[in-house]
Amino acid sequence: MEKHRHFIIHKPWGMISQFVNPAKRKKKLLGDLYNFPAGTMAIGRLDVASEGLLLLTTDGKISEKIRSSKFEKEYYVQVDGIINEEAVEKLKKGVEIGFDGKKYITKPGKAFLINDPKFPLRSQKIRDDRHGPTSWVSIIIREGKFRQVRKMTAAVGFPTLRLIRVRIGNIKLENMEVSGVIETDKLM
Template sequence: MDPNVKQQNHTHFAIYKPYGYLSQFINNGQKQNSKKLLGELYDFPKGTMAIGRLDEKSEGLLLLTTDGKTSNDICSGSTEKEYYAQVNGEITTEAIELLRSGVQIGFDGKKYTTTPCKANKIESVPVFPERSKKIRDSRHGPTSWVSITLQEGKFRQVRKMTSAVGFPTLRLIRVRVGSIYLKGMEIGEVRELDSI
């Protein structure tokens, strides 16, 4: 190693992104205070970036880093990302099989077929902190939960996938990225990680 090259120390974080927050730090021209941003949750060091995104209505595990290479490595498509989706209706075995084999969704104005993935119905209702915006109640019919694990990450992909098989997503929570789990974290919690 060249002794003249300064070793860059990077910091990494895991956060439980709350519902209603954008996965960004800058307010990209939107009306001031109209959107909640990640910087409101913690005093992150300069240069911190989200690794991938969760849309505004999605919750759960979001990794942050000051290291662009780490971000690129995780977003490159080889790292598994697992989501728990609460869907409208009792999801069927046929729908699960379709999710596993790949479904056609719209992406960038074109048709896109998702790559095969892991998908399973979750038999017992998972326990998560209550969301800030209430999910519709059982008077509007049954709901069920499904686990979907992807290595790709198109915009709103899980939501588009469950809609494509006839079971729109009501609540979406990312529970795992690679070997890092959401388990045990509270909504809005930030943890510094030794490595990612």
């Protein structure tokens, strides 16, 4: 039996977290980064406008385990405006968002203000100072509903401008180059 393979990547902005492009959009796919083996799957996804840590594997059991609520997922989020402590407290306690056409209260998590993490600029500029100030918050959750973090920041009045996943469990993005791929013996 062939040994399973695991990968850690730094997904760039504008890339689809899939190997097949169902909508035939002119976007890059994961397979454009590296010659992944057949059967490789993304563990969870990041939407086209999101960046950061993405894990891939050929092992469905590992994928299911990591997608579960056993592991924290941490995001650095640049928001429109100067986010305040009241909004951060709401993010921690859980906020109401829409999911599958229904109202959903997110599970409690962690959130705190952070300084600009100074990530490399995106290939598409977000905006400049003429549009008003921005700020950064770290959001740590154990669930992952569709576009959850974006919906959470909007629910507290601070829409997301840039979203970067920096950690899953104990695996961190740290100094990985954008579009970088690391093959590893195990993930968790």
